[in-house]
Amino acid sequence: MALASSPNTAGNPMSGEMIESATVKGNFTVTVDGEAVLYVDGTAKVEDAGEKHSMNSDFDFTLIGVERSGSVYSGDDEKVYLVDRTNDLHYQVINLDDEQAKQERRVVR
Structure with missing residues (x-):
């Protein structure tokens, strides 16, 4: 399994500098x-x-012989x-901790 890697950056890891993008x-x-x-x-x-924040993931999995493909993304x-x-x-x-989501759940019930 691959874990995250970061670009070579100079300085102390505690410097507060953020990695702007990563691919795993x-x-x-x-x-x-x-x-x-x-x-x-x-991936x-x-x-x-x-100001730009995004995440996306594409994956394939096989669970007890059943194959599936999916994606997750956010902007x-x-x-x-x-x-x-x-x-x-x-x-x-839906973020279940979000106040709007709590009200929507109440309406559905």
Whole structure:
């Protein structure tokens, strides 16, 4: 599994300088009793430059023999979206701690 890497920067890591963007690619397998039950492969990109904040991730996974593909992305508006590319379904992830989300949950009940 690949973890994050950062560009070569001079100075003390405690200097407060931020990395403006990063890309992580990797994969991992979860095995139980020697049998692979989950395999995940994907890429995540994060950018935080000035006023622009964004994140996106594309991934494929196999869970107990069932293959799926998906994406997660977010832009400057602090909303997160999940795309089930296998079934062409799109979701908006709601921050359950957000006051508006709490009121929407009350209405649904």
